[in-house]
Structures are given as C-alpha cells and as structure tokens.
Amino acid sequence: MSFPVRRHRRLRSSATLRNMVRETSLSVNDLIYPIFVAEGSNIREEIPSMPGIYHWSLDRLEEELREVTKLGIPAILLFGVPAEKDECGTSAHMESGIVQRAIRLIKEKAPHLLVVADTCLCQFTDHGHCGVVEQHEHKEATVDNDASLELLVKTAVSQAQAGADIIAPSNMMDGFVQAIRSGLDEAGFESVPILSYAVKYASAFYGPFRDAAHSSPQFGDRRTYQMDPGNAREALREAESDVVEGADMLMVKPGLAYLDIVRMLKDQFDLPVAVYNVSAEYAMVKAAAANGWIDEKAVILETMTAFKRAGADLILTYFAKDVARFLREPSNQ
Template sequence: MKSFSRHRRLRSGENIRRMVREHQVSPDDFIYPLFVVEGSGIKEEVPSMPGVFHFSLDRLNEEVDEVVELGIPSIILFGVPEDKDACGSSAHADEGIVQRAIRQVKERHPDLYVMADTCLCQYTDHGHCGVVENGEIVNDESLRVLARTAVSQARAGADLIAPSNMMDGFVTVIREALDEAGFPHIPIMSYAVKYASAFYGPFRDAAHSTPQFGDRRTYQMDPANAREALREAASDVAEGADLLMVKPGLAYMDIIHQLKENFHLPVAAYNVSGEYSMVKAAAEKGWIDERKVVLETLTGLKRAGADLILTYHAKDAVHWLTNRA
C-alpha cells in the first residue's frame, strides 16, 4: 500500500489529545461583564439574556463574591443610570452609578481587577455614544465628555479604562486626561475595532442604550471592512493604547488574528450579547449541547489570537473547565 500520513495517531485517546492540544482556555482568560442599576433590592434577569442580571448596589456584592470565589480575575462594569440627558453628564458624576460600584467592589475585593466601560450611550437620552448637535454625533465635543468620564472612573478606583465609543482620537484624549489627573499608571484597553453589528441587540436591552434615532454606522465600523480595522488599531497603538479589543468576536475571528499578527499588544475579544443569547436560546430548545458549544467558541477565540475574552459565559465556563458541581 502506498505510504501516507497517519495523523490519527495523535488523536487516539483523551490523554494524548490533551498533551498535544495547541490552545487552552483558562479562567485567567476571562473578563466578566456586569450591569449595575439604581435602586435597591434589584436582581432582575435581562429578558433577552438568560442568566444575566441587572444588580442594584446592595445586591452586587453577592455576584462579585461568586466571581472572586470562582477565580475569575476581572470584571467590566456597565452602568444604567436613573437620569439621562443630551450630553450624558451622569457618566462622569462622582456619585454616578458606575463610580459608586467601582468604589464598592474595590473596597470589598481590592485584588479583583475592575475595568470601567467608558462610553455615553447608556447615559444619553438619545442613546448615542457621543454628544449630538443638529442631529449629528459630533466628535470633538464628545471627546471632552469621555475624558471627564475616564478620569472620574479612575478616581473612583478603576484599574483599567475601556473606551468603547469609537470617536476619532479617543485614546489620545483619554490618555492625556488620565496623565494630567495623576493616573499615568492606569492602562487603556481600546475598543479599537468595534463593528456596527447586529449582534449587539440583547446588550441594548441590558444597558437601555438603543439609539432613539438613526444608527451608529457613522462611528462604528462597516462589517465588510478588514483593512480599515488595521488602520483603526494602528491609530490607537500610536495614541497610547495598552491593549486592543475586537468586538464582536465570532464573526470577526479573522480580524482578531490580523491584530495579533500585526501588533505587539495583548488582544481582547468581546464574545458579545447576541452570540451569548443565540447559544442560550438553542440550548433551551435542546438543539445544542451548551457546554460543548461554549467551550468550543471560547477555544476558537483563543485560537484566533485572543489573549483575553470578555464573555457572559465566564461563570459557567469556569465550572465546566474546573469540573465544579
């Protein structure tokens, strides 16, 4: 018989498959998103995101305690304020919902790495990620508000600022503001490549951030573009970003890989709400094995080049990876 390669030799049993496995998913990879709201006694499930909740501050500790107990090293906080206005002024209030949440979490768990999402969409009455003038999202005025927001979050105790607004120049302006305010040690994880994606629908349900007019295509990226992603990332690297993020994750694994190949910074992937909710819906129908699909998805993001993964699956994934009950 003609000689041929026998690749199956290294797939013959679980032990050898584990030994030669090229990529591993670990709890150390995860950043867990949390949504905090005003009020008291609130732990309400987001209707379109089974297993994801709004927490008032008096209920937040129980969730954060579980995150810490599971060994998840980091959370990212999203705030849903009671009062919104045209310029998102509550985003940078010293007693804003995220600022209070940061202080509370850091006081209870000083070693937990707390990231703050820096955007305006949850805080504006029009739902856009920047300031609106004459029906247009204006760039430079938005930067001023975002810089104030980043400084207020750092002052509250955030370990990292994660700007998700996609305004031109946001890394430069936020870096300068942090440095001038005495926070040169606080890193920036730039949402460097954030697409105008249909996968964000459930998040807007969770963050109460649906635009009240138009859409976000003048500042978020066209899903058809790849070279543009490299330009966006290169700008953020030059402006002082410490980490780069691609959002969403699954439909953009090629972009994750390109960033990993082209830049010498850690790359994060956001396994976004729509990706999460599709898995949850199919699992509830009994159409897929949730555990296997989630772990395969997370492994795929790692294989593409993600060093860090923001995922709503984080708690479940830790249970599955560590064989917890």
C-alpha cells in the first residue's frame, strides 16, 4: 500500500503535543502598552477610532496603572497631549510638561513599571511636524533636520530627568540617535537605553493615532523624513546608522505590513528588535470584531505570534491588556 513518506500530522495529534513542539511562543513579558495622558482633570475619555483606548488625566491615571500592573504587563509607552502648542514644541521638554509630570507620577504610584518615553515633537508643535519648520519664500516649508535635533535632545534629557527608563525617539531625523545619546551621556544618563524607531514608514496606518495624539500635520506630509513604504534595503541603512550611533534596541513601525523588515533587521543585527502594532491595525480588528466578522481573540493572538515568528523580541501594542488576559486563560488550541 502506498503511503506518505513523511507524516507531519503526527506532531499535531493533541494540544499537549502541539504546545510542546511549538516553535514560537508569546509571553506577557513581550508586551509594551501605549498610554495617552492629557491635561485637565477627571478625564477618562475613550478615543472614538480606538475602542478601549483612552485619554487619561493625571488625577485618574492610577486607575489604568493598577490594571496594567495587575495583568503583569511590564512596560508602558507614554504619549502626552498638551494643552498648548507652539511652533517649536516647547512643552515637549519643559519640566512641567504633561509627559514629565506623568513619568514622575508613574514612578511614584507604580515604581516597578518600566516607562518608555516617546521622544518626538509632533504632539507639541502647532504645525504637527516632528521638528522645527523652516519657511521658504517660493516653495513649501520644510523640516530643519539639525535644528530639530537640538530640541529632541532637550526633550530626551528632560524625560530622563523625570525618571523615564527608556528613551524612544520616533522623529526620523538624520543623526537623532547620536545626538540624543551624546545629550543623555553629558547629562549623566549613560545608563538610560535608547529604543530607536529606526525604521518608521510614512504609513497610512497612523490615522487613529493622529486623532488620539492631536498630531496631524497642518500642511504637507511627513514623507521627507519618514520612509517610503516601497523601500526595504533603505531600512537596513537606517537601522545600521542607528546601531553605529549607539541605539540599544531597534524598532520597526508599522508592524503587519512590514514583517519582512522585522525579519531583515533580526537577521542583520544582534540588538533586540521591537515592532509597533499601530493604531489602524488595532482599529481594523476592533471594527471587524464589533461587526461579528472575525474571532477577535484568535486574530489578535495569531497577529502577536506572527510578530514573534518574524523575529520581534518586543511588541508595542494597544492589544496588550487583551493579550495579557488571553494568556491567562487555559489553552484551547
């Protein structure tokens, strides 16, 4: 009787056996949960395009911190929504800025929670760009790379002074890692690591985040400093620059459409690789689940597994609390 030479199904015959031979595993320790803090009081305001994600005022932030720590999530990524903005994003580096005050509060209320500070200017500038805008007489304004670096350094140092455990610059200015590393070292923060948004694409997947952070550009777009979605080899050049300049970890953003880039960085460099499961990736799943079109839990866990399989060591995701809950449930796979 003829039969298959190899019977691969033998190792799939039971849940126990499948669990034992699984190549890729997911843990709560892989997760970083983004949080938006805003000026004001008594604010717990759901972001319409991101169901389950909220703006928090500092007087209510402890509610979110308690839930995050109870679920065992080890780290958060902090974004601030200021009350006032100006052309240079001054409040991004003020001691009394919303992010700096939030960091100090988190370190008081949840000292074991790792605080990752997003280091950018777009939420704090009145024009919505990630740096200093340079005006031109006969053509559209542009972002001044080197002038922006000075403000980004001040922002990173102020975040470290407030108690941030990790600085995560997301601005995509040339030379930003070297500038921030030098600034942190000179200020006495040699031990504070940099999680670089090394490969950040000019993506259509950021829409809900820009609603949440109130950071949409008021003119033009960000294609002169964020990467073209059609480029892969450029990602290696960007990442290599950050490695040489002193990055401790590398990030790819967005996630799902760029799993090939995650794998490229994992294979090419020996630093930890993070992936950002961004706002539209989150919103699409939530919308489909609300309409009953998908099994939300199964899709989320499959997505997280895909990130890990592609090579991600860390996953920044708005699903972090959902994933943490799912991982506590008895396995039914």
